[in-house]
Amino acid sequence: MHVKVISRRLFRISQKDEVIPLLKQLQEKARQQHGYISRSTCSSLNDPGEYIVISEWKTADDWLDYMNNEAVQEIQWKIDSLIGEKTFFDVYRPEEF
Numbered sequence: 001m002h003v004k005v006i007s008r009r010l011f012r013i014s015q016k017d018e019v020i021p022l023l024k025q026l027q028e029k030a031r032q033q034h035g036y037i038s039r040s041t042c043s044s045l046n047d048p049g050e051y052i053v054i055s056e057w058k059t060a061d062d063w064l065d066y067m068n069n070e071a072v073q074e075i076q077w078k079i080d081s082l083i084g085e086k087t088f089f090d091v092y093r094p095e096e097f
Contacts, residue, residue, distance in 0.1 A: 004092045007053040011083040035062020
């Protein structure tokens with residue numbers, strides 16, 4: 001069953017030039033990962049420093065394999081170090097109501 005992962009980051013506008021290239025690196029790594037389907041990035045209209053990334057994966061295990069990749073962990077660590085807080089990840093499965 002496909003899953004959607006929401007990654008939430010909050011950073012100051014002054015950090016944007018440093019963070020955006022790292023986010024692009026994560027995107028490229030995700031595209032190379034087995035089970036990757038899609039990804040979109042959204043910024044908050046209420047807080048221009050708040051971004052969410054919504055990615056879709058074939059399975060939660062595919063996403064976990066991606067997150068356990070050493071290169072991905074290193075990039076994620078750099079992002080968290082720059083923004084001064086941990087990125088939050090939530091995994092969702094679609095419901096058919």
